[in-house]
């Protein structure tokens with residue numbers, strides 16, 4: 001089951017998105033994106049929760 005994350009769910013207007021099978025991999029990629037694109041230097045524990053809340057399962061069409 002692939003999962004997806006849209007950055008616009010955290011940062012309105014950002015079109016970046018990612019997909020992976022594991023939540024942990026998505027969180028890792030999102031944390032890196034937030035650091036590089038949005039200058040979020042520290043991903044707080046709270047931010048990980050906020051990211052996980054916004055991960056969506058990708059449904060087969």
Ligand SMILES: [Zn+2]
Pocket residue numbers: 007008011014015016033037038
């Ligand atoms: Zn972004």
